[in-house]
Amino acid sequence: MPELKEDFAAEVDLASRWLGGSVLAASDESFGDKESLLTPTPSAFVPGNYGPRGEIVDGWETKRRREPGHDWALVRLGAAGIITGIDVDTSFFTGNFPTTCRIEACGVEGYPGPKALQSAETEWIEIVQRSPLKGDAHNRFEVSDRRRFTHIRLSAFPDGGIARLRVYGHVVPDPRVFDGLTIDLASQDHGGQVVASSDGFYTSAAMLNRPDKARNMGDGWETRRRRDGGNDHAIISLALPGHVRLVEIDTAHFKYNASAEVALSGAGEATPGDDGWAPLLSRRPLQPDTRHVFRVARTSEPVSCVRLDAYPDGGISRVRLWGKVDPAARLAAGYRWFNALPTGQARQVLAEQGVSAEIAERLIAARPLAEESIASFAGLGLTGVKAMLEGSGDEN
Structure with missing residues (x-):
């Protein structure tokens, strides 16, 4: 069975309930x-x-x-x-797990229901061929297909129990x-992705940029107590380079251990x-269990990553960086998105x-498209397509 790379757990679970899976x-x-498949916390079991x-x-x-066939989700x-x-x-699941599984994926527009997804019109692509499963284990499979998908279909042969399903990868936004x-x-x-942090002794900095609201202190980033006179930090790689205008620093649920200041x-x-x-943003004081909003200094050039310095240590639940995507980044993202779509x-x-x-x-046959190659289709009335790929031209 193929193993995942060691650093794979650092990638985003695209199916996570936190993201709306x-x-x-x-x-x-x-x-x-079936909903238990995507429960964010590890599986738990009480015998008897x-x-x-x-x-x-x-x-x-x-x-x-008791009849031919298999189960699916x-x-x-x-x-x-x-x-x-x-x-x-x-x-x-030790005596009641499926013997094998297969995983298919598709990419579709909108929000189709199960009937439409199961119809013959939907293009399902096998990304994990039928493979054996072990009981009471993490069965990990690498996926080599580099197309952008919106749904997956898990097939379990012939029946049985699966505790959790994690679908790791890289977000490709529309x-x-x-x-x-x-x-x-x-x-x-x-x-967006948290790519580095100075400390994650209690909880990981990877939760800082989740889109949901923290439900408790364990849903945020908390470091150990500093005794060396330094400070903690986290680095966030932005979804797309852009111009940040406002920042939210939320210390929700951190009542006695919030960071004292941030920059x-x-x-x-x-x-x-x-x-x-x-x-x-220059060094600013923070209050416990509070959502703070600050204006940030304007930059002439787009920003692709942000460093959050927390003084001296402590807890922060969420960071939001509000701004507009840089036009050049929007253009590149448009072609990356279209080139990755299933046919x-x-x-x-x-x-x-x-x-x-x-x-x-x-x-479609000319993909991967680029700004230069789309010009070869001039005169075919593709103004709308060009705007879709390259952006509407709104100022940032």
Whole structure:
């Protein structure tokens, strides 16, 4: 069985409930609810605890199959993106786990229901071939397909229980939603990622840019108590380079251990040296259990990553970096998005722009498209397509 890379757990779980992932349908859930597949916390199990359906399990478990076929579950990803690996977790399922599984993915426009997704029109692509599973284990599979997907279908042969499903990868946002709008450039659901931190003794800095509201202190970033006179920091790679205008620093639930002060700096490079940071927000005091909003210094150049310095240590639950995407970054994101679409979704997108089937096939066959290559289609009435790919031209 292929193993995931060691640093794989640092990537985003595209199916996470925190990002809005959902199990839309399943063939059966007699013993365990399908929704448990995406529960963010690890599976737990208390032996000998019974209910009306049998022993209570923390996972998706189907009845014993007495006829040919297999079970399946349909999952809508919380954030569409390129899948790099999948963890089929069978924790605590020791005598009742599926013997094999297969995973398919598709990319579609809008919000189709289970019936539409299961129809013949949907282009399902196998990303994990039918593979053996171990019981009470993390079954990890690498995915080499570099297309952008919105849904997956997990097939379990012939039946049984799966505790959790994690779909790791890189968010590839639909850049059309950015045009003319101020967005949270740091948010995970747009593709922002915490790439480094000085400390994560109690809880990880990776939670700082989650789009949800922290439910308790354990949902934020908390460091150990500093005794050396220094300070802690976290570095956030923005979803797309842009111009930050406002920052939110939320210390919700940190009542006695919030950071005392914060400062922000930005850089155009992905990993600048110590002298590559420009100040965005000078050192400001924080209050416990409070949502703070600060204006930041304007920069002439777009920022691609932000460093948050927390003094001297303590806890912060969320960071929001509100701003607009830089036009050059929007253009690059448009082509990256379109080039990664599965063929069926690319046809949908072009049809919505009024592009004929013949021209659509020519455009799809010409991928990967770029600003220069789209110019070769001049005179074919593709003004709307060009605006879709490159942005509407709104000022930042």
